[in-house]
Amino acid sequence: MTAAEVAELLIARFGSAVEPAPVEIHPGVRVAAPVWPAVARFLRDDPRLNFNLLRCISGLDLHPEPQIELVYDLLAMRAPEAPGALWSSGGELAVRVTVARHGGRVPSVCDVWPAAEWHEREAYDLLGVSFDGHPDLRRILCPDDWVGHPLRKDYEFPKEYQGIPSAAAAAEGAGGCGVSR
Amino acid sequence: MEEKVLQGRPDILVDADRDRAGGGLRTEEMLVNMGPQHPSTHGVLRLMLRIDGELVLECTPHIGYLHRCAEKIGENVTPVQFIPITDRLDYLAAMINNHGYSLAVEKLLGMEVPERGRYIRVIMSELNRIASHLVSFGAYGLDMGAFTPFVYAFREREYILDLFEQVCGARLTYSYLSLGGATQDLPEGFPERLAQFLDYFEPKIAEYNQLLSYNQIFVKRTAGVGVISAADAIAWGLTGPCLRGSGVKWDLRKCVPYDIYDRFDFDIPVGLPGGVDGAPPEVVVGDSWNRYYVRMLEMQQSARILRQCLQQLPSGDYRAKVPRVLKLPAREVYLEVEGARGQLGYLVVGDGKPVPRRVKIRGPSFCNLSIASHICRNVLVADVAAIIGSIDVVMGEVDR
Numbered sequence: 244m245t246a247a248e249v250a251e252l253l254i255a256r257f258g259s260a261v262e263p264a265p266v267e268i269h270p271g272v273r274v275a276a277p278v279w280p281a282v283a284r285f286l287r288d289d290p291r292l293n294f295n296l297l298r299c300i301s302g303l304d305l306h307p308e309p310q311i312e313l314v315y316d317l318l319a320m321r322a323p324e325a326p327g328a329l330w331s332s333g334g335e336l337a338v339r340v341t342v343a344r345h346g347g348r349v350p351s352v353c354d355v356w357p358a359a360e361w362h363e364r365e366a367y368d369l370l371g372v373s374f375d376g377h378p379d380l381r382r383i384l385c386p387d388d389w390v391g392h393p394l395r396k397d398y399e400f401p402k403e404y405q406g407i408p409s410a411a412a413a414a415e416g417a418g419g420c421g422v423s424r
Numbered sequence: 425m426e427e428k429v430l431q432g433r434p435d436i437l438v439d440a441d442r443d444r445a446g447g448g449l450r451t452e453e454m455l456v457n458m459g460p461q462h463p464s465t466h467g468v469l470r471l472m473l474r475i476d477g478e479l480v481l482e483c484t485p486h487i488g489y490l491h492r493c494a495e496k497i498g499e500n501v502t503p504v505q506f507i508p509i510t511d512r513l514d515y516l517a518a519m520i521n522n523h524g525y526s527l528a529v530e531k532l533l534g535m536e537v538p539e540r541g542r543y544i545r546v547i548m549s550e551l552n553r554i555a556s557h558l559v560s561f562g563a564y565g566l567d568m569g570a571f572t573p574f575v576y577a578f579r580e581r582e583y584i585l586d587l588f589e590q591v592c593g594a595r596l597t598y599s600y601l602s603l604g605g606a607t608q609d610l611p612e613g614f615p616e617r618l619a620q621f622l623d624y625f626e627p628k629i630a631e632y633n634q635l636l637s638y639n640q641i642f643v644k645r646t647a648g649v650g651v652i653s654a655a656d657a658i659a660w661g662l663t664g665p666c667l668r669g670s671g672v673k674w675d676l677r678k679c680v681p682y683d684i685y686d687r688f689d690f691d692i693p694v695g696l697p698g699g700v701d702g703a704p705p706e707v708v709v710g711d712s713w714n715r716y717y718v719r720m721l722e723m724q725q726s727a728r729i730l731r732q733c734l735q736q737l738p739s740g741d742y743r744a745k746v747p748r749v750l751k752l753p754a755r756e757v758y759l760e761v762e763g764a765r766g767q768l769g770y771l772v773v774g775d776g777k778p779v780p781r782r783v784k785i786r787g788p789s790f791c792n793l794s795i796a797s798h799i800c801r802n803v804l805v806a807d808v809a810a811i812i813g814s815i816d817v818v819m820g821e822v823d824r
Contacts, residue, residue, distance in 0.1 A: 266755075268755055296663075299771065299784065314758075
């Protein structure tokens with residue numbers, strides 16, 4: 244199924260909450276955040292769609308627009324008719340859910356694809372997007388007491404961490420470690 | 425005395441009368457850290473185990489000890505400058521990382537790669553897949569207490585690393601496959617030396633199966649341990665040998681062929697039930713033994729692909745002309761390749777500048793490791809090592 248065909252199916256069922264998103268060369272659909280879990284369940288369970296593999300959740304900071312776009316990459320893996328034969332692909336889809344930069348919240352899809360657990364934690368850690376209903380939303384790559392969300396475009400590197408000055412701060416101050424910029 | 429067993433695990437006795445046993449023996453739950461420095465966690469992985477004696481009640485992986493902000497760096501350097509960063513993701517199969525990123529950016533640009541360059545890339549990727557699986561095989565044996573397979577695995581790997589050194593001067597982080605093809609042509613005599621290596625290597629896999637795969641102690645430690653069903657594997661985003669070990673015959677090289685993989689004839693090994701095709705009878709589809717054995721069989725298939733590459737290798741350009749200043753078009757691409765540990769994906773967003781706006785890396789080990797907390801329940805501490813070893817993570821691509 245192509246992205247355009249999937250978009251038609253979804254719009255027929257969910258109406259204006261879904262729009263086609265024919266982004267070159269990563270086409271898909273755009274879904275409003277409140278209905279996203281219902282759409283996700285439909286994408287996974289409908290036998291024509293069968294998007295059972297959540298490959299990746301990528302966060303894109305749309306700075307200077309005050310929004311962050313989450314791109315959910317899905318893949319339909321179809322079991323073969325004969326057991327033990329090669330599986331085939333039923334198509335791929337990029338679902339985009341846009342959320343506000345400050346205080347933006349998206350419902351979690353961990354119930355639909357358990358793979359989302361760690362991907363959503365990463366989006367929270369690095370971009371500051373909060374996921375409602377996530378079983379364990381905390382930082383995953385940065386230390387637990389890190390301040391700020393590093394992949395944001397307006398992120399400022401901290402001057403110090405747990406009393407250790409960062410390279411930028413050390414260069415400013417006296418002495419420094421001779422690191423040239 | 426009545427013997428009680430743990431539900432679902434008839435091999436573990438539960439001492440129901442422990443509080444009243446002689447001497448008033450009491451046990452409590454303990455929180456124990458396995459890692460981040462531990463020989464069996466395959467890198468800087470911290471597993472927080474809540475244990476009751478030897479029984480693990482809960483296992484929580486804590487990652488991020490090798491986080492090097494690769495994605496932030498990707499927003500500040502050009503694609504060609506980013507290639508050395510991709511080396512350091514899955515550092516045991518660096519050629520495949522280079523290949524994947526180059527394909528993604530080439531798709532973004534609409535750049536064609538010459539035939540010889542494409543064959544060189546597949547040769548390097550498959551050779552690196554063998555090298556990576558050799559580390560996996562050797563290290564897994566070491567985790568289970570078998571020291572000898574490690575030495576043999578690394579001996580074969582030395583021959584492969586010698587070949588890589590002849591090609592690009594590096595043994596681990598190559599940066600050899602770049603935008604447009606390969607950075608240099610193959611040296612004189614390389615195809616002959618590769619053919620000699622394959623003649624030497626192909627019979628070795630049967631030897632290693634005799635040494636480790638069918639060894640009773642190894643089988644006892646890995647058969648039936650950490651069973652993942654096919655449905656669970658797909659739901660948790662598992663790919664690569666972890667997915668194929670659960671019986672799902674899915675490999676990007678065959679199912680969504682990229683580059684020139686559709687020109688080669690090779691099989692996709694999947695997990696076997698006990699007693700079939702030489703698998704020991706205790707083995708179950710989706711257990712640790714199967715995840716390990718799929719890698720052994722994959723090495724044979726990679727050798728097959730390499731032989732076909734050598735037959736078909738054309739002469740000509742090894743790299744497309746890449747302009748000095750390259751502006752990335754305002755488009756987006758998401759491309760996955762079959763890495764040694766699963767599907768390695770790159771999302772590259774261009775916005776008219778020489779530097780991408782966003783580079784997102786989908787590390788297969790990141791997704792594979794997320795199932796650890798789900799399957800390491802009600803297993804013994806020793807089983808945790810068997811399960812983590814069979815998932816075969818490289819922290820470079822977990823943490824990026």
